[in-house]
Amino acid sequence: MNILSYIFGSVFGFSLIWIPILHASIVFLFGLYLISARRPVGVAFAWFLIVILVPLIGISLYILIGERPVGRKLTRKIVRMNHEYEKITQEMRQQYLADRKKLPLEGQALSLLAESRNGSPVVAGNKIELHTESLKILQLFIHEIDLAKKSLHLEFYIWALGGDADKVGEALIAAAKRGVACRVLLDSLGSKDWFKSQWPERFRAAGIQVTEALPIQFGRFQFRRADLRLHRKIFVIDGAVVWTGSMNMVDPRTFKQDSGVGEWVDAMVRIEGPVASQFELTFAFDWSVDNPRIKHFNDREPPASPHEGAALAQEFSSGPVYRDDVLYQVLLSAIMDARQELTITTPYFGPDDGLIQALMAAAGRGVKVTLIVPKLNDSTLVAWSSKSFYSDLMSAGVQIAEFHGGLLHTKSLLIDKRIAIFGSVNFDQRSLRLNFEISLIVYNDAFCAKLEKLIETYLQQSDFVDPKVWAKRPRWHHYLENAAHLASPLL
Structure with missing residues (x-):
């Protein structure tokens, strides 16, 4: 003990007797912080246990992933743009106010909750198709791209390399070359391999705009949590048709084949009708937030989304900072x-x-x-x-x-x-x-x-x-x- 005390005293400038005092002080101060932050009980106790067992590692992990900040600068931008976005959604809610009355009472209550805090309203007149085979979905993506006349907006968590996902990329390049305005928004972590590949450069060379959402910036973890991710799947064609669901831009035959779980089984919906404009609006908001060159949110133009079917539906977006919980x-x-x-x-x-x-x-x-x-x-x-x-x-x-x-x-x-x-x-x-x-x-x-x-x-x-x-x-x-x-x- 004397030798250890001498070593720690020489290296760190204090005797070993101070280590338990320092440990207790860290745990006490961290406990006070958790109380002041009023975290959920289970979360608070989990973090408290980690800090008790490994205080320095626990504190470091909490700084990295314990809170839900997206960074002060990005938060200010989201809040500012959300005020501008609110004007558009208020008009939308007024426009479709009568559609909610077509729902049964339990549906009305759920739709009202879903549109609260600046959300999208329920709208009638949508045609919704359910698609369940990933390879056919990728082929349908390519078909939609080939027929597009004005714009193609893609927002995904993962764009994986290889297989038919690459064919979708080739179709996008061809569309851009014939004058279709193409925008691609991908999560920085989920699509990290794609961003390291030749595809971003090829896209930009063809005139496709590419934005990396929530980039991981080392040295800024104390300001932005590293594992807050853009997990959405949105594909909007000409502002009038939208695809959404669980499927990333991946070919199941090649994606994560070394994980030992078999092919991923997904489903997507294709929507024509007024609800498509809600997805287009969410894409435009996400694009504006994650693009550093855009300072304010302005809806580009009312998307073309005529009534196509009988289904009542509403888009429902969520995330930290805005529409929390x-x-x-x-x-x-x-x-x-x-x-x-x-x-x-x-x-x-x-x-x-x-x-x-x-x-x-x-x-x-x-x-x-x-x-x-x-x-x-x-x-x-x-x-x-x-x-x-x-x-x-x-x-x-x-x-x-x-x-x-x-x-x-x-x-x-x-x-x-x-x-x-x-x-x-x-x-x-x-x-x-x-x-x-x-x-x-x-x-x-x-x-x-x-x-x-x-x-x-x-x-x-x-x-x-x-x-x-x-x-x-x-x-x-x-x-x-x-x-x-x-x-x-x-x-």
């Missing part, structure tokens, strides 16, 4: 509104106690609640954490199905076969609290019937978890699941 409230409300049947498909399942209790309450009042998740997951920690919820959910009557036909990546919520929430949102803390997400809420029986048929195909490739067999799993599984659950507020 609205997504959580919408999902909670949708679960509590269910009266007969509730089905969730998600690749990543990691809700908080509030949503777990809502699911259990729904099952307890007689609602048939079904959760469909992939049997194999590319995130080991998420997979183990997800399983920590199984016993409680099944004891309340929730059915859990594990999909074995690949990594089920479709994200959907089907309520009473009458309302569907479909898009980029995972049922986890990251989508609920950290990511910029996009969804389509559909109030249409015909579309819900198509989604139900898709869900049935997923169930045919799934195994229901047997509560009796689950209770007999090895004891070490139980400990590992609960250990992973301790980190679930931080995932």
Whole structure:
């Protein structure tokens, strides 16, 4: 001890006796900060435990990923542009005020919540098609690009290299050369390999505008959290047609083939009608926010989005800084509104106690609640954490199905076969609290019937978890699941 005290005293200028005092001081001050910040209890205790065990590492991690800042400069820009954006959405809400009255009462309440805090209203007259084969979807993307006359706007979390995703890139270059205005907005982290490739240079040389969303800047982590990501999937053609859903710009035959989970299974919707203009508006806002050269948000022009069908629908965007926690409230409300049947498909399942209790309450009042998740997951920690919820959910009557036909990546919520929430949102803390997400809420029986048929195909490739067999799993599984659950507020 004398030798160690001498070494630490010589190197760091203090005796070892000060180490526990310093440790206690760090923990105490950090605890005071957590109390002042009023974080969710589970999150606060998780961080407090980490700082107690490894104070310096814990504090460093908290600085990196503990808060939800996007940086002071970007926050100011988002707030300023959101005021300018609000004028447009106010006019939109007034324009389509009568459409909400076409909904049943439970639909009216949900749509009103979804449009709160400067959101988009429900609008009638939309034609919505559900597409479920990724390779065909990529071919349809190319077909849309080939027919485009005015503009092509693409916003994705991941643009992966190889396969038919490259063919989409070639089609975009050809479109730009014939005079179509092309804009591509991709997440910096999700599309990092794409940004390191030759594609950005090729795009710009062809006249395609490319913007990197939320770039990771080393040395600025104390001002901007590194793992806040743009997770949206939006493809707008000529301002009149939009694609959205769970699929990134990837070829499933080549994407993450080394992860050992099989091909990713996705679904997308193609929309014609007034709701397309809402997606176009969100793209324009994201483009303006992430493009350093743009100082103010101005809607370029009213997009062409004539009435094409009978479906009532609304675009629903969410993210940190603006529309904070609205997504959580919408999902909670949708679960509590269910009266007969509730089905969730998600690749990543990691809700908080509030949503777990809502699911259990729904099952307890007689609602048939079904959760469909992939049997194999590319995130080991998420997979183990997800399983920590199984016993409680099944004891309340929730059915859990594990999909074995690949990594089920479709994200959907089907309520009473009458309302569907479909898009980029995972049922986890990251989508609920950290990511910029996009969804389509559909109030249409015909579309819900198509989604139900898709869900049935997923169930045919799934195994229901047997509560009796689950209770007999090895004891070490139980400990590992609960250990992973301790980190679930931080995932």
